[in-house]
Amino acid sequence: MEKGWNLNLINWFERIVGKGNVSEEEIDKLVYSTDASQIKGETRLVVWPKNAEEIHKIVLFAKRNKTNLVIRGAGTGLVGGCVPKNEVIMDLSKLNKILNTSEYERSVIVQAGVVLNNLNLRLKKLKLFFPVIPSSHKACTIGGMIATNAVGIRAIKYGRVEDWVKALEIIDGTGRLRRIKGEEIKDFCGKEGTTGIILRAKLKLNDLPEKRSLDIFKFEDEELEELIEKVRELKDEGVSAIEFINAGAAKIAGLEELNHLIIEYEDFRGEFKEENEIEKIWKMREGILTKINSKEYSVSEDPKLPLDKLIDFLYWLKNNNIPAFGHIGVGIIHPHFKRNSEKIEEMFEIVKKLNGEISGEHGIGLLKKKHVNPEVLKEIKELKEKYNPDNIINGGKIC
Amino acid sequence: MLEECSLCGLCKANCPIFDVLLKETDSPRGKIFSLKKDVITEDVLEKCSLCNSCKLNCPVDIDLPSLIREARKKLLEEKESERNRKMINNIRKFGNPFGELQEGETPEELYCC
Numbered sequence A: 001m002e003k004g005w006n007l008n009l010i011n012w013f014e015r016i017v018g019k020g021n022v023s024e025e026e027i028d029k030l031v032y033s034t035d036a037s038q039i040k041g042e043t044r045l046v047v048w049p050k051n052a053e054e055i056h057k058i059v060l061f062a063k064r065n066k067t068n069l070v071i072r073g074a075g076t077g078l079v080g081g082c083v084p085k086n087e088v089i090m091d092l093s094k095l096n097k098i099l100n101t102s103e104y105e106r107s108v109i110v111q112a113g114v115v116l117n118n119l120n121l122r123l124k125k126l127k128l129f130f131p132v133i134p135s136s137h138k139a140c141t142i143g144g145m146i147a148t149n150a151v152g153i154r155a156i157k158y159g160r161v162e163d164w165v166k167a168l169e170i171i172d173g174t175g176r177l178r179r180i181k182g183e184e185i186k187d188f189c190g191k192e193g194t195t196g197i198i199l200r201a202k203l204k205l206n207d208l209p210e211k212r213s214l215d216i217f218k219f220e221d222e223e224l225e226e227l228i229e230k231v232r233e234l235k236d237e238g239v240s241a242i243e244f245i246n247a248g249a250a251k252i253a254g255l256e257e258l259n260h261l262i263i264e265y266e267d268f269r270g271e272f273k274e275e276n277e278i279e280k281i282w283k284m285r286e287g288i289l290t291k292i293n294s295k296e297y298s299v300s301e302d303p304k305l306p307l308d309k310l311i312d313f314l315y316w317l318k319n320n321n322i323p324a325f326g327h328i329g330v331g332i333i334h335p336h337f338k339r340n341s342e343k344i345e346e347m348f349e350i351v352k353k354l355n356g357e358i359s360g361e362h363g364i365g366l367l368k369k370k371h372v373n374p375e376v377l378k379e380i381k382e383l384k385e386k387y388n389p390d391n392i393i394n395g396g397k398i399c
Numbered sequence B: 001m002l003e004e005c006s007l008c009g010l011c012k013a014n015c016p017i018f019d020v021l022l023k024e025t026d027s028p029r030g031k032i033f034s035l036k037k038d039v040i041t042e043d044v045l046e047k048c049s050l051c052n053s054c055k056l057n058c059p060v061d062i063d064l065p066s067l068i069r070e071a072r073k074k075l076l077e078e079k080e081s082e083r084n085r086k087m088i089n090n091i092r093k094f095g096n097p098f099g100e101l102q103e104g105e106t107p108e109e110l111y112c113c
């Protein structure tokens, strides 16, 4: 049956979304064959739905015809979550409306394709903000952030996305529209689109802090113990961010070749108080991943380690000249490797030995499938049975 | 310069073209990728205001606007543009570059080759 439909797949999609919102052109297929992971895939067709109704029809069509769909937000994911294997890409960028903000309840309802930075710019006028802010916040979408359960620079104070989702509206793999609240939210946060397509979300908001300031502390390689001690101290002081850059990464970022801690306070305790100075420092921090990636170290890892085990890990990075940075306040470090480096597997072994997690924020996607822990695998399989039994949505992801 | 692009996507922020069209192919990252792979089309090359926003947002200073300028120049050297062809056809058919116009009507779209 697939063959017959396949002859004019594009016409079927055109019937649903209209001409101009579906493409089989070479340039579109190529551009959509990868994401920020730089893994190469193969696109069958790209479709840009504009609303829930069209998405519903696409899922029903896909289910009937066993056509696999890959959901795409901004494509800033680093594990190949949006990379197709001769599958249809469904780009949700056109679902970009901020629907309803309640100052009284401190909440907002947004469509999945809203870019975080656009949301926060709008909320600024109301002195509110969505406080989970990944370094990709100028591009990444709310849908992608929920699907990966993203973590931000201020994770130490504000946690991760799942702590801020009040309700979701999703379409599952059977085509059923579901309103999700309470415990069931966890079936979608961090499940990388394997349980359904997030259409819209009701998010909790926080008051925008009126004051902020930064400090930067520097440490020699011989002073890594002191650095960890400082992190411990600062965690007790209720700061809003503790970011780490090791000497190798600092050099690539154009800083002094030393280990750095960047601390944000929601008061004027820190040395840097001017907004433009603060913006400049955070912009430098947000650009580090890109700078390192452009220097051959194209693999960005994201292990999470307990604070008392971090020192061993930092020494291993230093001894192997591995550039790294990360949200050290919550134990997430981003070591960077050349593609196919044997050090990557060595790192996974070390992380396991130190009771750490293989992925603290980027997820599993295509890249880390063989490292998924059996409990997570069992959970995802059970959830798929419930929400996506034919595996038509993000079928090849996680497991 | 193209080799240094790691496809991070940070340049998508504030691109006035992507903000409206919302297709990765028309975004700065999409353009860089299709330039790199040598599959960029005339249509996509046209969709850039040369505003420099992508360059300012790129942590490794990739200068896409200059690359677009160069690619447009190369294209025009190789063949006349789609717009140029359209204007010449209009001159032949209607006696003006803009197409059919009623008495006193100004064209909605003004362009130059």
Ligand SMILES: Cc1cc2nc3c(=O)[nH]c(=O)nc-3n(C[C@H](O)[C@H](O)[C@H](O)COP(=O)(O)OP(=O)(O)OC[C@H]3O[C@@H](n4cnc5c(N)ncnc54)[C@H](O)[C@@H]3O)c2cc1C
Pocket (backbone or CB within 6 Å): A035, A036, A070, A071, A072, A073, A074, A075, A076, A077, A078, A080, A081, A082, A092, A112, A113, A133, A134, A135, A136, A139, A140, A141, A142, A143, A144, A145, A146, A147, A148, A149, A150, A151, A152, A153, A192, A193, A194, A196, A197, A198, A199, A286, A289, A290, A361, A362, A365, A394, A397, B008, B009, B010
């Ligand atoms: C420079 C840079 C810095 C980064 N910094 C951070 C950081 O600080 N913290 C962090 O957590 N991550 C970070 N990331 C990774 C990435 O930005 C996040 O994972 C982000 O949340 C992905 O959002 P996106 O819209 O780009 O999602 P995409 O990359 O488009 O998609 C990611 C996954 O979610 C799925 N998905 C997307 N939208 C939906 C939807 N509506 N419904 C169901 N599934 C969906 C996709 O299928 C895919 O599996 C960074 C990446 C880059 C390039």
Ligand code: SF4
Pocket (backbone or CB within 6 Å): A290, B004, B005, B006, B007, B008, B009, B010, B011, B012, B028, B029, B032, B057, B058, B059, B060, B061, B062
């Ligand atoms: S041009 Fe720069 S910002 Fe844009 S994707 Fe490439 S490296 Fe990232």
Ligand code: SF4
Pocket (backbone or CB within 6 Å): B014, B015, B016, B017, B018, B027, B028, B031, B047, B048, B049, B050, B051, B052, B053, B054, B055, B064, B065
């Ligand atoms: S220069 Fe062109 S591609 Fe870059 S942001 Fe401006 S319009 Fe977009």
